[in-house]
Amino acid sequence: MKSISINDQEIAPGENKTVILNSYELHTKSSIKIPVHVIRSKKPGPTILFSAGLHGEETNGIEIIRKLVGREEVQNLKCGTIIAIPVINIVSFLYSTRDLPDGKDLNRCFPGTKNGSLGSRIAYDLMKHIIPLIDFGIDFHTGGAKINNFPQIRCVFDFPENLAIAKKFSAPLIIDSKYRDGTLRKEAAKKNKPILVFEGGESMRFDYLSINEGLSGCLRLMKAYKMLDLDIPNNTVVKIKNDTWIRAGESGLFHMNASNGTYIRKNDLLGVICNPFGEVEHKILSHVDGYIVGINNQPVVNEGDALIHLGMED
Numbered sequence: 001m002k003s004i005s006i007n008d009q010e011i012a013p014g015e016n017k018t019v020i021l022n023s024y025e026l027h028t029k030s031s032i033k034i035p036v037h038v039i040r041s042k043k044p045g046p047t048i049l050f051s052a053g054l055h056g057e058e059t060n061g062i063e064i065i066r067k068l069v070g071r072e073e074v075q076n077l078k079c080g081t082i083i084a085i086p087v088i089n090i091v092s093f094l095y096s097t098r099d100l101p102d103g104k105d106l107n108r109c110f111p112g113t114k115n116g117s118l119g120s121r122i123a124y125d126l127m128k129h130i131i132p133l134i135d136f137g138i139d140f141h142t143g144g145a146k147i148n149n150f151p152q153i154r155c156v157f158d159f160p161e162n163l164a165i166a167k168k169f170s171a172p173l174i175i176d177s178k179y180r181d182g183t184l185r186k187e188a189a190k191k192n193k194p195i196l197v198f199e200g201g202e203s204m205r206f207d208y209l210s211i212n213e214g215l216s217g218c219l220r221l222m223k224a225y226k227m228l229d230l231d232i233p234n235n236t237v238v239k240i241k242n243d244t245w246i247r248a249g250e251s252g253l254f255h256m257n258a259s260n261g262t263y264i265r266k267n268d269l270l271g272v273i274c275n276p277f278g279e280v281e282h283k284i285l286s287h288v289d290g291y292i293v294g295i296n297n298q299p300v301v302n303e304g305d306a307l308i309h310l311g312m313e314d
């Protein structure tokens with residue numbers, strides 16, 4: 001076992017250390033630093049990345065990593081290495097925004113360039129200093145504007161290695177999800193480093209079911225590689241191969257009648273949209289058999305808005 005180095009900071013086997021990925025100077029002359037927790041056993045084993053906060057308003061993942069790193073078993077790994085980055089996008093986290101101050105989505109800036117814009121530089125540093133060190137990783141996200149995602153792992157089913165990691169993590173749902181250009185997941189995959197995305201809850205809101213599922217998944221994954229000794233039962237995992245959205249048939253006040261994560265059948269009543277000025281009610285029926293994998297929590301909706309995300313089993 002050798003020391004590893006992150007931007008010239010050495011971490012020896014058996015050492016637990018917080019290092020800085022890099023420092024970025026803003027127009028105010030304030031500098032933004034990205035802390036990286038590195039936890040190493042003296043015994044060889046896999047190196048796993050747990051990262052969150054690529055989007056600065058997605059707090060559930062940040063909390064999952066905070067809880068994970070604080071655990072005694074994790075601080076005393078039986079083998080291998082954990083690299084945990086609670087907040088990648090520090091500057092957006094400061095302002096609770098998804099995007100960077102220049103309007104860019106950091107998760108569309110990969111692989112990045114050394115002399116590019118802020119997002120491009122952060123992406124470049126992750127690709128240069130972190131990705132070469134890891135075997136695989138989990139990147140934590142939440143639903144976006146008012147969408148609450150039931151705890152789920154997103155990966156590419158065509159790659160058996162992705163599915164094997166997803167099964168070890170054992171989130172309630174595993175969803176087939178193609179690579180998107182500019183993402184950490186796609187660029188890491190090009191380097192043969194599988195990164196799976198965990199989605200749970202919504203932005204700007206703690207969702208304790210998602211936080212607990214995310215934390216348990218990390219611990220199960222580590223247990224599967226004998227990095228710690230814990231008894232955490234697996235979920236009954238549902239594999240989702242195809243998905244569809246139910247959109248608002250009309251504008252109005254949206255009430256959901258079904259719970260996130262539940263199995264529903266075609267023609268089941270999932271919710272209603274009411275006219276705020278009268279008694280008119282528009283029923284929302286499912287057009288498929290499947291699982292509810294995400295829900296729009298916004299009470300006021302416009303015609304065509306995405307309301308309920310449904311996933312169909314593999």
Ligand SMILES: [Zn+2]
Nearest residue numbers: 055058141142
């Ligand atoms: Zn995100």
